Amino acid sequence: MKQFLDIVDPIHDFIRVHDTELKIIDSPVFQRLRRIRQLSGAHLTYPSAQHSRFEHSLGVMHIAGQAAVSLKEKGFLKTDQIQEIRLAALLHDVGHGPFSHLFEEVLQIKKKTSHEEIGKKIIQESEIGDILSKSGFDKKHITKLAFGYPKYRFVNEIISGSLSADMMDYLQRDGYFTGAEHAKIDHKRIIQSLDVYRTKLALEKSALYSFESMILSRYQMFKAVYFHKTVRSAEVMMLESIRLADDDCGFIDLNLDHYTKLTDEFVIAQILALPNHTSEQRRAKRFATDYQNRRLLKCVYEKIMTQKSGQSEQIRDKIAKKSKINKDDIFVDTSGTFSVPLTPAKEKTKSITLITHSKKPTEIPFSKIPVVSSMAESMNILRVYTLDNNRKKVEMAAKSILG
Known part of the structure; x- marks a missing residue:
């Protein structure tokens, strides 16, 4: 019996999914990501931006697997670590709430927590943890790989950071579905040029131009898409609607059974079903209705x-x-x-280590890289x-x- 499935993907052509990964993907907790848009309110400005956290997670797993294979060929990883890295990458966004990063703002304001912290809880305490354990994987170990742990620094950096699978997928995917032309990156060149120096992910010097191009693409995507004034207008409205409705709807209840029901359309439906007894309820409903009807x-x-x-x-x-x-x-x-993206430990990234095979590796501050230093x-x-x-x-x- 075939132990894998090939999924057609517009960014990576085919994404091969193996047995344990397929069981996780088919779980209701993971399927929920289909109903959370990757770019929250961006579809009201870029109509085709309907893609979800679900396909982005598959894409990150795919690129992280390619990066792990490249590093294994150079002697930095063992074969069994490749599957662990793929699983961690697949689950890196499992804790996202409705409207993606928009809900993150609500979590920060009201609970001083993040989707990463909730993701840890989901892996440890939901059916996903049971699937991992029954398949012979250590769910605590997978959690540490997915969300940052100092002992596994370069492995964490494969999933999030300035050379990460996360960024390599979301830039291309968001660029494709918004139609923005800024996100053309040579991720295959970067993957093949990855290296490790003193526990940190490094890059062969010959791929520096590809790295510069990726950082510039990210900067341009923030200006043109993520922080577009109309995109943010929609998000400001939904943020206000959720804030006003939270006392009645309890969106920020971090009980996992409740949290894993939250999706974009579920939240809007809950708000629109509120009575009209208070000014907060009426305002919450008005903003949700205007968001739906694009009266921004x-x-x-x-x-x-x-x-x-x-x-x-x-x-x-x-x-x-x-x-x-x-x-x-x-x-x-x-x-x-x-x-430049933060490190997995949420610290500022200040430099990149470049490898040249004839010389000693050198750590280059971003201030010395013209394209990066030209950006604030x-x-x-x-x-x-x-x-x-x-x-x-x-x-x-x-x-x-x-x-």
């Missing part, structure tokens, strides 16, 4: 900054006072990310949104206050 907030002010502003509430109060518009109808959004250390955008009928007054007030 208008961006009236935008400013690129070198560092993230921590003054959102004060700015909102000042604009409301000057414009004489209810502050509940004014939204100050501060979007920010580092130019972090990308931060401050925007002010409001309802369409308030836009003129709020725009004038925002420009007066923020310059």
Whole structure:
């Protein structure tokens, strides 16, 4: 009997899935990822961006497996580690909530937790952990590979970080489904050029241009897609709707049985089913309805900054006072990310180690790599949104206050 299945994929042509992986993929907990869009509200700006966390997870497993094979051929991994890395990559996003990174913002604000922490819980305590154990895998070990553990540094970096399978898949997948032309990367060259030096993932110097191109693509995708003003408008609305409805709906209940029911459409349905007893319920329903019907907030002010502003509430109060518009109808959004992805331990990545076979490996600071150093250390955008009928007054007030 055939012990694998080939899945057709528009990015990688075919993704081969083996026995234990297939059992995990077929579990209800994992199938839920089909109902969570990869780019939350981006489909309201880029209509084809309907892809989900499900196919992204398959893609990351595929690339991580290729990277593991490349490193095994160079003597850094054993054969049995390849399957462990593939499983960890498959499960790296299993803890994501509805609307992907949008829900992450709610988790951070209300529970000071992340999808990684919930992912650890799901692997340990759900049927996925049982499947791993029955198949002879250590679920605690797989969890450490998936979500970062200092002992396995370069293995963690295969899954997340500046040379990761995660980034190599999402850039190409998001570029393909949005139609953005910025995400053309040579991931096969990078995979074949991976190396290890002092427990850290390194790169053969000949592939430096491919790495530079990938980091530049990521920067451009944040500007053109992830932080697009209309994409963020939809996300700001849904964020507000979830926040207002949470007391009634209990979305942030971290009980696994409850959490693993949460999907994009489930959350919207719960909000729309609320009664109209309080102003919070009515506002939550209005924002959810407007999100569905693409009646979005208008961006009236935008400013690129070198560092993230921590003054959102004060700015909102000042604009409301000057414009004489209810502050509940004014939204100050501060979007920010580092130019280069964080390490698996959520620290800033400052350098890359380059391998040349005739010389000693060298650690190059990003400040010495022209393409990377030309980008600011972090990308931060401050925007002010409001309802369409308030836009003129709020725009004038925002420009007066923020310059």
